[in-house]
Structures are given as structure tokens and as C-alpha cells.
Amino acid sequence: MPLKSKKNASMLAVPQHVAIIMDGNGRWAKKRFLPRIAGHRAGVSAVRKVVEACATRNISVLTLFAFSSENWRRPKAEVGLLMDLFISALEKETRVLHKNNVQLHVIGDLSAFSDKLQKKITEAEDLTSKNTGLTLNIAANYGGRWDITQAVRKVAQEINRGVYTVEKVCEKAIEQHLAFHGIPDPDLFIRTGGEQRISNFMLWQLAYSEFYFTELNWPDFDDVAFTRAIDSFQNRERRFGQTSEQVQSA
Ligand code: FPP
16 A cells, blocks of 8 residues: 555544635625625625534634735725624624634734724633633734734844843744744645635744645635545645655654
């Protein structure tokens, strides 16, 4: 039997952390002659489904890219409607998440959001902070380059304060200041909508993630589609720089 067709324990395990770029809301709406915001609204329903799917499968962490630091470049009206949608989604969904033992975090530069949205985020995070089930991270006004830059700035400040010297700067020194600090790196990265790029998402953390791309637009991404992604993940051999033979014998 060729080595590659053997499955080891890590291949059969469910991913601990799944990270998703939810792309294709606009195209989903356009196909139906609907305004783009209808696609984003349908996207919220798809979020609900994928959260349930993760909880059912005992996946520990789900991270969703809801709004990138570059999305401010969209037409003002769409940005405004998206902000309203985030507020209404937090108002409607937080209690349901809490009831289902989900711990919610919103990760990104939140200072750019309205006071009302920031308050809703804090309330939702506080309410769910002690929950022990799925950790749901929503990346909002987030960018991988922003995250690395702000972490490096903090490292430089520590050097300035004499906490350590330049020679002591290591990956751990940077990692501890990243917005995703303390959260295991994604095992599986999914992007819907047919594009095959990572668009400034989790640049540091995706170093060894398995990538899965699907043509489905985000609102069409259902449990069947999620199962396909998990199946694909479970058929990969993750080597983390080692040889296939080393992985097989471990
Ligand atoms: C990308 O599709 C989607 C977004 C930029 C917004 C994502 C928002 C949601 C799924 C709804 C809210 C989510 C939460 C977590 C409350 P696109 O607009 O770029 O689609 P297109 O590429 O087809 O134009």
C-alpha cells in the first residue's frame, strides 16, 4: 500500500480550529436580482448553520472573517448597512450563542467602530465569557498585516523600556502580542466564493493550515458543504516540515 494512502491518527481527527473567509455574498444576491445587502443577510443564516455544525462536531474554535481592514473601501452605503447588520446580528444572536455555551470574541481594531457597535460587542463578549463550548471569533476590521504591525510595535516598546534586548526577539515575543494570542493556529482554512487567496487574513497563524477552497457562495455553504471540507482535511497528511515517513512512524 503506498504510504500516502495510510491514514494516521491526526488525519482522522476533526480540526481543532477552523477559520473561514465568507466570500460571495454579493454574487449570491446578484444572481437573484437582489441588493447586495440581501446576500449579507443570507450570510448571517449561513453563519448560524456553520456554528451549529462546529458545535455538533466538537470543533473547539471557529474564526470567521466578517470585515477586513480593507472593506472600508466599499461604497459608503454598503459599509453602513453592514454595520447595521452586525449590530442587529449581535442583538438577535448573542442570547442564542450564550444558551448554546458558545464563547464569543470579536478580534480586530474595534476603535474604528461606532460607540453603539463597540458597546454591543463588549456586552456580548462579557455575557459569553465564561462559556466552555465552542469559541467563536469574529474578525472585524481585522487584517493580518495590521496584527503583525501592532505586535511588532509592542515588542519595540518593550525593548525601549528595557524589558529585553533586540537579540532576545523571537517568534514567541511577537506571537504573545498578536490579536489571536492564546488561540491555537487554524488547522483548516476555508474560503468560499471561488477565489483562491487569503486576502490579508491570519497571515501569521495560517503558516501550517490546510487550505480548502470551494466555488459555493457563502450563503450556500451548508452542512453538506462543511462535511466535504472536513472530509478533505481528514485525507491530508500534515507534515509540519517532516518527511512523510517520519509522520507515518510517529
Ligand atoms: C464577502 O462577500 C462578505 C463580507 C465582506 C461580509 C461578511 C458578512 C457576513 C457573512 C454577515 C455578517 C456576519 C456576522 C458574523 C454577523 P462579498 O460581499 O465580497 O461578496 P462578492 O465577492 O460576491 O461581492
